[in-house]
Amino acid sequence: MYKRVKGTDDIYGEDMKYWYFVEDVARETARLYGYSEIRTPIFERTELFVRGVGEDTDIVQKEMYTFEDKGNRSITLRPEGTAPTIRAFVENSMLATGLPKRLFYIGPMFRYERPQSGRQRQFHQFGVELIGSPSSLADAEAIVLADRFLKNLGLVDYTIKINSIGCEKCRGEYKKALKKYYENKLDKVCDDCKRRYETNVLRLLDCKVDVEYVKGAPKITDYLCDDCKSHYLETKEILDDLEIKYEEDPLLVRGLDYYNRVVFEIHHGKLGAQSAVGGGGRYDNLIKELGGPKTPSLGFAMGIERLIIAIKEENIPVDDVKNNEVYVAHLGERARVEAIKISEELRDSDISVVFNTMERGLSAQLKHAARLKCKLCIIVGENELERNIVILRNMETGEQIEIERDYIVGTTKEWIEK
Ligand SMILES: [Zn+2]
Ligand SMILES: [Zn+2]
Secondary structure, three states: OOOOOOOOOOOOOOHHHHHHHHHHHHHHHHHHOOEEEEOOOEEEEHHHHHHHOOOOOOOHHHHOOOEEOOOOOEEEEEOOOOHHHHHHHOOOHHHHHHHEEEEEEEEEEOOOOOEEEEEOEEEEEEEEEEEOOOOHHHHHHHHHHHHHHHOOOOOEEEEEEEEEEHHHHHHHHHHHHHHHHHHHHOOOHHHHHHHHHHHHHHHHHOOOOOHHHHHOOOOOOOOOOOHHHEEEEHHHHHHHHOOOOEEEEOOOOOOOOOEEEEEEHHHHHHHOOHHHHEEEEOOOOOHOOOOOOOOOEEEEEEEEEEHHHHHHOOOOOOOOOOOOOOEEEEEOOOHHHHHHHHHHHHHHHHEEEEEOOOOOOOOOOOOHHHHHHOOEEEEHHHHHOOOOOOOOEEEOOEEEEEHHHHHHHHHHHHHHHH
């Protein structure tokens, strides 16, 4: 027997309703804000993520599924959705269709991490990218969209954390302060931190090992330049005006190199160690980095697996997927052809039908109908056909009636609704 690869999941059955629900709400919320969907390939050239996400990030250093294809190209399964979306934006000259451009995506991402609850190696994200606006209006709108999305899912137990991580101008001073702070701790921190001290000192703040040192580190918000300060302030003011609740977290830096200025994360109260359901921020230099003109932009992504855990933890009722309304059973050679015709007539009227395709007796067919939770069963028998009738049975109450051939669709519809 083959087993699925560690860190992956088969999604099916009862769980499917949660996936449909989250995806439907995601599409609907994105639509409300004028976003259109983009579907980029599952894999890209490795270089895109090394350049886009950053050489010294955990993602690029440890977590990418990278392989050489038969043409000796280095290929990587996408670990996140922003770099591919921006690659597509630049490659397809979407700039020419006017800014800002609002794009959203839903799909699988891949990261080689230690699997645990809410952390899979193949996981799924809903993400949005608002491309081309430097204004704090854009930052605020993205956070408002995220908040509305979570509210539309019915979630209440979440916290939006925000911070500003400055720009290239103010980050210089901050990096100096950070270097000074870590200088005399270098023999105590982990090897990753030692390396990053030299290559990209900001990434020291991502360390999950040397958490105590991170807590005591200088705060970026004390080093913001005037432009960054007012951009951050404006964003917060708009959120306040719209009565969006958020917390400021001066240690929030996000683990990807492309961010600047406003960043945010959303944490859920019942998710334990992996409490972040989503996050994002501004990335004013990414498009230039990936070969386009400098185009200030921002976005966020939400983890669908974690959202589903949160929905279950908050006991939010989610409608069952509406299928298996009617089971069509039949007995006898002549009845089977009539039964398949009846099934098609019902489907013409948008009624979901499970037609019996097995050679088995009536009681086995009824058992099957019950197992599939079909609400109704239509029994087509040869004797009944002689009299131009079929039997309609309510599977929940056991009540059954005879209906004339011509009235099957109409009566079945009435019985589904009652
Ligand atoms: Zn700045
Ligand atoms: Zn460390």
